[in-house]
Amino acid sequence: MRILIMGGSVFLGRAITQEALRRGHEVTTFNRGRNGVDLVGVEAVRGDREVPEDLDRLVAGREWDAVIDVHGQVPRVVGESVRRLSGRAATYAYISSISALSDFPERECDESSPLFECAPDAGPEDGHYGMLKAGCERAVEEGFDGNALIIQPGLILGPYENVGRLPWWLDRISRGGRVLAPGDPDRAMQLIDARDIAAFVLSHAEAGTADRFLTSGVRGNITYGGWLAECRAVTGSDAEFVWVDDGFLLDRKVSPWTEFPLWAPGGPEFAGVWLPSSAKAIAAGLTCRPVAETVRDTWAWLRDVPPGERVFRGHGIDPEKEAGILAEWA
Structure with a gap:
């Protein structure tokens, strides 16, 4: 074609x-x-x-x-x-x-x-x-x-990500030490790899499909705690996660989604953030690789990018602010 x-x-x-x-x-x-x-x-x-x-x-x-x-x-x-x-x-x-x-x-x-x-x-x-x-x-x-x-x-991750969500977490966790982890480690997420969307789009472009599909991955394909644990495993870091309650962070004016990428506190504002249905796309051939593979491949790309050249597009909390909150929480 x-x-x-x-x-x-x-x-x-x-x-x-x-x-x-x-x-x-x-x-x-x-x-x-x-x-x-x-x-x-x-x-x-x-x-x-x-x-x-x-x-x-x-x-x-x-x-x-x-x-x-x-x-x-x-x-x-x-x-x-x-x-x-x-x-x-x-x-x-x-x-x-x-x-x-x-x-x-x-x-x-x-x-x-x-x-x-x-x-x-x-x-x-x-x-x-x-x-x-x-x-x-x-x-x-x-x-x-x-x-x-x-x-x-939905929420796209993968190698060459230019948004800065997974790259920021990989960069932060790779530096080790006490890492502020936001909210509930058991909160289920729904993530998808850019390469899986690419394969799906091309298959339907080849077929001449006229339709619409929500491609957001599989519900509950990882938890927030599991996602950060995968980041620690692939980077070989000694990071120690300190889980801090949503309310404690919100009281200290921590911005959801940006200061801690993909942190969506409990409550009505984000009640459906991890609940989109990709059932139609999956029935039409969408396949989703394990999130662990996405994390591994993204780190394989990112570790070749010098730390000073990594781009996070406004994502990530200021180190001093993180340290201050950790001290208060302790």
């Missing part, structure tokens, strides 16, 4: 590109060339999807069997890509997000859950991330003349 990947060099886009090449497809990537590295074997086209002339240059003389749009975040911008690619490919696969569902993370979700209200021609000023993703979905479904495949991933 001939596949165009909008993005294709960073994290999930890289995983999709790598899997497409492994399957023997002819791959074109379209990006600005500012992040990531082009994989050997792709036709790399440089351009900005917000510049109409760059899109015109991309499509000139080219056609594909499928387009996979990994990084579209503004409905109006995605709509421009859709208009130019409609008629030049049979399938348009759009990588959305579980955040496009208005029930998330307060309630359980599946493909029938309502989307946020957002117009398919909305601009960046017209809503938050989840709203704009919902608008992008509508731009694809309403504007593409062909098969529209919508993928709504």
